[in-house]
Amino acid sequence: MISASSLAKTPSPPYYAVIFASRRPHGDRGYDQMAERMVALASQMPGFLGVESVRDVDGFGITVSYWESEDAIRQWKAHAEHQIAQRTGKAVWYTDYIVRIAKVERDYCRMPEQLRQPSSSAKPTEIPPST
Amino acid sequence: MISASSLAKTPSPPYYAVIFASRRPHGDRGYDQMAERMVALASQMPGFLGVESVRDVDGFGITVSYWESEDAIRQWKAHAEHQIAQRTGKAVWYTDYIVRIAKVERDYCRMPEQLRQPSSSAKPTEIPPST
Numbered sequence: 001m002i003s004a005s006s007l008a009k010t011p012s013p014p015y016y017a018v019i020f021a022s023r024r025p026h027g028d029r030g031y032d033q034m035a036e037r038m039v040a041l042a043s044q045m046p047g048f049l050g051v052e053s054v055r056d057v058d059g060f061g062i063t064v065s066y067w068e069s070e071d072a073i074r075q076w077k078a079h080a081e082h083q084i085a086q087r088t089g090k091a092v093w094y095t096d097y098i099v100r101i102a103k104v105e106r107d108y109c110r111m112p113e114q115l116r117q118p119s120s121s122a123k124p125t126e127i128p129p130s131t
Numbered sequence: 132m133i134s135a136s137s138l139a140k141t142p143s144p145p146y147y148a149v150i151f152a153s154r155r156p157h158g159d160r161g162y163d164q165m166a167e168r169m170v171a172l173a174s175q176m177p178g179f180l181g182v183e184s185v186r187d188v189d190g191f192g193i194t195v196s197y198w199e200s201e202d203a204i205r206q207w208k209a210h211a212e213h214q215i216a217q218r219t220g221k222a223v224w225y226t227d228y229i230v231r232i233a234k235v236e237r238d239y240c241r242m243p244e245q246l247r248q249p250s251s252s253a254k255p256t257e258i259p260p261s262t
Contacts, residue, residue, distance in 0.1 A: 005191045007152050007229050017150060017233050019195055021138050021183045052152045054185040054193050060136045062185050062193045064150055090241065098138050098240035102148050102233035109229035110221065 004039050007111055008050025008066055013104045015049055016067045022089075022097035024059040031093050034085050041081060047072025059095075066104070073101060135170050138242055139181025139197055144235045146180055147198045153220075153228035155190040162224050165216050172212060178203025190226075197235070204232060 024031065035053075042048055047068035055061030067073045076082060089097075155162065166184075173179055178199035186192030198204045207213060220228075 005187065005189065007154070007227060010229075010231075013231070017148075017231065019148060019150065019233075019235075021195070023138065052191075052193055054187050054191055056136065056185050056187065058136065060185055062183055062195060064152070064193060064195075094241070096138060096240070096242040098141075098238055098242060100141075100144070100148065100235045100238045102150075102235040104150075104231045104233040107229060107231045109227070110225070111227040111229060 004051045004053035004063065006052070007109075008052050008064075010049050010066050010104075010107070013106050015104050016070060016073055017102045017104050018065045018067065018073055019100040019102060020063045020065075020097065021100075022061050022063075022093075023095045024055070024061065024093055025095055026059065029092055030088075034088070034093075038082060038085055041079065042076055045072065045076050045079065047075070070101070135182045135184035135194070137183070138240075139183050139195075141180050141197050141235075141238070144237050146235050147201060147204055148233045148235050149196045149198065149204055150231040150233060151194045151196075151228065152231075153192050153194075153224075154226045155186070155192065155224055156226055157190065160223055161219075165219070165224075169213060169216055172210065173207055176203065176207050176210065178206070201232070 039051055039053070042051065042065060049066035049068060051063065051065040053061070053063040065076075067076070077086075170182055170184070173182060173196060180197035180199060182194065182196040184192070184194040196207075198207070208217075
């Protein structure tokens, strides 16, 4: 089972990110179960590289999923069960949201070596994080 | 004062995103004050477009800042006070982290019209969110 509450083990860039920021009203209404199911489903899609997700107690959340290509993102968007979740999200779960599709061009990290994808050529560097 | 706990009012793509995912150990150690100061500082930098930030109770967080250009990102990275925060982050605040620099190519949203940048040509669409 993929955990979305930790750093995603992505390979060296380039690859793609779907940055999904949203605000939820109070009340679960099936949200947590759907969110868990979507992570499990996405992780089985071709081209899926990882996901990172956080939501605070006030209902503001950011989920970033990582993909090999734009085509992989399109396939995930078109997945039947995901489409139902997207429609329910618009109708029930989200007050407002914005989805941004971005091409990751470079990265810097400090994480245990074993968390890095074996294929990655990126190493922990002296370049510090931007906030 | 910019709030980082809400949707950033970004213009139409293209623009750049700095996706910063990190894990923090327990204990504040000056973190909250620094984080607030960095948002205030960044928002005064040329090319700053907005920021979205969430951290959960377990210490996992995602901050995405948006910039007009890669040059604007470089200037912010090189800012003297930000450099101190970056060094302290590595030494004290973060267990592990990854910074990804990405070019935002397209977006879809549902948010009140008044939250959109006036210059934006993007409109709320029927294209639903990916998770």
